[in-house]
Amino acid sequence: xxxxxxxxxxxxxxxxxxxxxxxxxxxxxxxxxxxxxxxxxxxxxxxxxxxxxxxxxxxxxxxxxxxxxxxxxxxxxxxxxxxxxxxxxxxxxxxxxxxxxxxxxxxxxxxxxxxxxxxxxxxxxxxxxxxxxxxxxxxxxxxxxxxxxxxxxxxxxxxxxxxxxxxxxxxxxxxxxxxxxxxxxxxxxxxxxxxxxxxxxxxxxxxxxxxxxxxxxxxxxxxxxxxxxxxxxxxxxxxxxxxxxxxxxxxxxxxxxxxxxxxxxxxxxxxxxxxxxxx
Amino acid sequence: xxxxxxxxxxxxxxxxxxxxxxxxxxxxxxxxxxxxxxxxxxxxxxxxxxxxxxxxxxxxxxxxxxxxxxxxxxxxxxxxxxxxxxxxxxxxxxxxxxxxxxxxxxxxxxxxxxxxxxxxxxxxxxxxxxxxxxxxxxxxxxxxxxxxxxxxxxxxxxxxxxxxxxxxxxxxxxxxxxxxxxxxxxxxxxxxxxxxxxxxxxxxxxxxxxxxxxxxxxxxxxxxxxxxxxxxxxxxxxxxxxxxxxxxxxxxxxxxxxxxxxxxxxxxxxxxxxxxxxxxxxxxxxxxxxxxxxxxxxxxxxxxxxxxxxxxxxxxxxxxxxxxxxxxxxxxxxxxxxxxxxxxxxxxxxxxxxxxxxxxxxxxxxxxxxxxxxxxxxxxxxxxxxxxxxxxxxxxxxxxxxxxxxxxxxxxxxxxxxxxxxxxxxxxxxxxxxxxxxxxxxxxxxxxxxxxxxxxxxxxxxxxxxxxxxxxxxxxxxxxxxxxxxxxxxxxxxxxxxxxxxxxxxxxxxxxxxxxxxxxxxxxxxxxxxxxxxxxxxxxxxxxxxxxxxxxxxxxxxxxxxxxxxxxxxxxxxxxxxxxxx
Numbered sequence: 001x002x003x004x005x006x007x008x009x010x011x012x013x014x015x016x017x018x019x020x021x022x023x024x025x026x027x028x029x030x031x032x033x034x035x036x037x038x039x040x041x042x043x044x045x046x047x048x049x050x051x052x053x054x055x056x057x058x059x060x061x062x063x064x065x066x067x068x069x070x071x072x073x074x075x076x077x078x079x080x081x082x083x084x085x086x087x088x089x090x091x092x093x094x095x096x097x098x099x100x101x102x103x104x105x106x107x108x109x110x111x112x113x114x115x116x117x118x119x120x121x122x123x124x125x126x127x128x129x130x131x132x133x134x135x136x137x138x139x140x141x142x143x144x145x146x147x148x149x150x151x152x153x154x155x156x157x158x159x160x161x162x163x164x165x166x167x168x169x170x171x172x173x174x175x176x177x178x179x180x181x182x183x184x185x186x187x188x189x190x191x192x193x194x195x196x197x198x199x200x201x202x203x204x205x206x207x208x209x210x211x212x213x214x215x216x217x218x219x220x221x222x223x224x225x226x227x228x229x230x231x232x233x234x235x236x237x238x239x240x241x242x243x244x245x246x247x248x249x250x251x252x253x254x255x256x257x258x259x260x261x262x263x264x265x266x267x268x269x270x271x272x273x274x275x276x277x278x279x
Numbered sequence: 280x281x282x283x284x285x286x287x288x289x290x291x292x293x294x295x296x297x298x299x300x301x302x303x304x305x306x307x308x309x310x311x312x313x314x315x316x317x318x319x320x321x322x323x324x325x326x327x328x329x330x331x332x333x334x335x336x337x338x339x340x341x342x343x344x345x346x347x348x349x350x351x352x353x354x355x356x357x358x359x360x361x362x363x364x365x366x367x368x369x370x371x372x373x374x375x376x377x378x379x380x381x382x383x384x385x386x387x388x389x390x391x392x393x394x395x396x397x398x399x400x401x402x403x404x405x406x407x408x409x410x411x412x413x414x415x416x417x418x419x420x421x422x423x424x425x426x427x428x429x430x431x432x433x434x435x436x437x438x439x440x441x442x443x444x445x446x447x448x449x450x451x452x453x454x455x456x457x458x459x460x461x462x463x464x465x466x467x468x469x470x471x472x473x474x475x476x477x478x479x480x481x482x483x484x485x486x487x488x489x490x491x492x493x494x495x496x497x498x499x500x501x502x503x504x505x506x507x508x509x510x511x512x513x514x515x516x517x518x519x520x521x522x523x524x525x526x527x528x529x530x531x532x533x534x535x536x537x538x539x540x541x542x543x544x545x546x547x548x549x550x551x552x553x554x555x556x557x558x559x560x561x562x563x564x565x566x567x568x569x570x571x572x573x574x575x576x577x578x579x580x581x582x583x584x585x586x587x588x589x590x591x592x593x594x595x596x597x598x599x600x601x602x603x604x605x606x607x608x609x610x611x612x613x614x615x616x617x618x619x620x621x622x623x624x625x626x627x628x629x630x631x632x633x634x635x636x637x638x639x640x641x642x643x644x645x646x647x648x649x650x651x652x653x654x655x656x657x658x659x660x661x662x663x664x665x666x667x668x669x670x671x672x673x674x675x676x677x678x679x680x681x682x683x684x685x686x687x688x689x690x691x692x693x694x695x696x697x698x699x700x701x702x703x704x705x706x707x708x709x710x711x712x713x714x715x716x717x718x719x720x721x722x723x724x725x726x727x728x729x730x731x732x733x734x735x736x737x738x739x740x741x742x743x744x745x746x747x748x749x750x751x752x753x754x755x756x757x758x759x760x761x762x763x764x765x766x767x768x769x770x771x772x773x774x775x776x777x778x779x780x781x782x783x784x785x786x787x788x789x790x791x792x793x794x795x796x797x798x799x800x801x802x803x804x805x806x807x808x809x810x811x812x813x814x815x816x817x818x819x820x821x822x823x824x825x826x827x828x829x830x831x832x833x834x835x836x837x838x839x840x841x842x843x844x845x846x847x848x849x850x851x852x853x854x855x856x857x858x859x860x861x
Contacts, residue, residue: 167661174625174653175728177678189665
């Protein structure tokens with residue numbers, strides 16, 4: 001509750017929070033089928049209809065309602081982004097804590113693997129994984145999740161190493177606390193703040209990567225809608241039906257702006273050095 | 280004659296509404312040429328802010344002078360009000376007319392530049408010297424602060440020098456332009472007591488040589504006696520009392536000054552040791568902790584394949600016994616191995632050799648008790664900021680396989696009450712408590728499992744002096760009540776004198792002298808103990824002439840397979856023995 005209030009008090013947090021909230025609402029409506037039209041119905045008579053009262057964002061080449069497809073597309077893209085970031089957070093936290101906790105050889109081995117993964121550009125690595133596993137929603141989730149795991153591993157490992165050397169961890173050892181207790185209570189609990197920030201920012205990147213994969217035809221498969229796929233479909237009709245490109249393009253841009261603003265706000269709010277300045 | 284510096288009715292505030300948020304209120308003092316003014320106070324008293332206002336460094340920390348004047352008589356005889364001076368004017372005055380040294384010499388120097396370059400910079404800026412000339416001047420400056428082998432040391436980077444040496448470098452830099460006023464902000468607080476004595480001696484000598492004035496800021500009223508002409512005592516942003524040194528020390532008028540002089544531990548050469556719990560009472564009792572031949576060594580690796588080529592003998596052949604209800608203080612300087620000893624006893628560092636056994640006391644109510652618990656130095660770092668006090672106190676119980684039930688909660692509230700914390704503390708978080716309160720929390724946590732031995736590693740060093748006194752009282756009370764044995768690690772002789780029954784002096788990883796506290800403090804036998812005790816500042820030793828001594832601590836790195844010979848001891852009295860150097 002306190003954190004919501006703090007976000008609302010922060011200017012970019014307010015804007016970012018509003019945008020993200022709006023998208024979540026649209027995504028929910030899209031996923032539950034509460035769209036103006038059925039996103040898959042082809043209104044043959046109204047093919048490539050310009051935006052109007054009936055079709056708010058026009059129709060595409062097959063006469064499908066762009067507004068409805070956009071809503072389901074947002075739902076689809078957000079689903080992929082959330083699951084892949086959840087995967088990356090979980091895997092990254094476990095690997096990062098393991099690297100920090102066991103140290104020495106484990107640390108070296110794990111972090112070198114992460115360095116190798118990080119050396120690939122995100123989209124290239126995702127492409128590679130999808131190419132091997134075959135396109136589809138869940139392979140995109142897996143691919144994007146793996147791509148962002150190294151970032152979470154690093155975000156966790158650094159602070160975990162410094163927390164491990166803090167006196168309260170030494171104190172816990174003198175009581176004979178178990179490793180599990182120290183890892184969860186003393187390390188993980190203190191990592192919640194940096195992780196929250198990272199999750200918000202990673203959602204923005206994951207959305208973008210998902211759009212990229214779908215654009216290249218390796219993410220969401222037609223006839224289902226996703227933001228990247230809609231952009232891809234609009235390529236040849238750019239001049240005759242510009243609304244096909246403009247609306248999904250703007251949708252991607254604003255969603256990323258929203259997550260970035262929210263992430264920046266969270267970073268300010270959760271940073272203990274900044275906390276007093278805001279409160 | 281106009282005084283060198285005349286501060287009147289100075290007020291300094293912070294933040295956007297500086298007038299509403301004043302931390303220094305109406306401070307006035309005069310300082311004549313060649314005089315030393317000591318400003319004494321606890322943290323938050325405004326002593327540092329007062330000093331930083333004089334050269335207006337306070338502006339960079341977000342402070343603002345809200346009232347009063349700071350008149351400085353300049354070298355050419357003109358008088359300038361620093362409170363209203365513009366920044367370009369101030370830049371010329373800082374360094375050239377007002378020099379400053381800070382508390383932390385390690386962080387005040389740039390780690391990647393050689394110290395020669397850094398001292399020479401001061402000559403370049405203020406005296407316009409260049410190249411060779413500046414370097415030559417830097418060498419002279421190092422000679423002046425008695426750094427041996429100055430020409431070679433110019434090329435050293437800060438990490439190659441000890442804290443005491445670095446503080447000398449800082450002094451050399453501050454004095455580069457012969458300022459007429461030197462501001463020293465707790466210059467010795469981060470240093471060992473023998474090094475502190477060296478720096479104090481150096482400052483006193485330099486002052487005699489150059490006739491400069493000095494403002495000396497400290498929390499330790501004992502240190503004031505050796506150097507000051509005038510003393511100003513500050514509390515909550517106000518100067519509560521000021522006057523001549525002897526008058527303040529002998530006839531303090533303000534209640535707070537009296538409190539500082541009497542309630543706070545001062546070193547009294549063994550006259551203030553505890554008289555309870557002598558060991559002769561129970562000659563054949565079982566010791567609570569017995570340490571035998573403890574050694575901690577770290578391998579030194581070098582070369583391409585990281586072969587061990589030697590070992591750092593951090594602790595080498597330490598043995599002692601600790602009786603129930605007794606306090607053994609381990610004293611020594613940083614790097615002597617006193618903290619390593621404590622950590623080895625608790626298993627936080629692995630000991631290379633040696634054994635220790637602790638007797639497990641009959642635990643209360645079926646809890647399995649760990650016999651040794653520890654209280655750490657820094658109360659801000661030893662409590663997890665994200666846990667409530669209840670979770671913090673529950674941790675030892677959970678760790679030893681217990682359950683958090685009504686009984687443990689009852690124990691928590693009893694202990695909290697016992698250490699003097701409010702009863703509603705359980706739901707609160709550590710950041711809601713002050714440093715002293717947090718240390719009380721740490722003590723309560725250590726007592727949760729009903730231990731027989733508590734290791735206190737510099738447990739009161741991070742606290743303000745008057746808080747220190749109250750925590751020490753609490754520790755003594757708890758010891759009597761629960762029959763605890765304390766292993767008290769400290770560098771502070773004044774604190775040790777108040778709490779220890781026995782003292783072990785540790786030097787270069789070995790105990791050099793051990794025995795009854797009174798005997799060790801009043802009649803030290805080992806050369807190092809003598810040096811250590813002579814270096815402790817006291818209000819009794821006024822105007823003491825410290826001797827300069829630039830010997831370095833011996834290296835602890837030994838060749839592979841090195842074994843120290845068996846210790847030989849000289850015995851004095853019933854409980855006092857001294858290692859014979861072989």
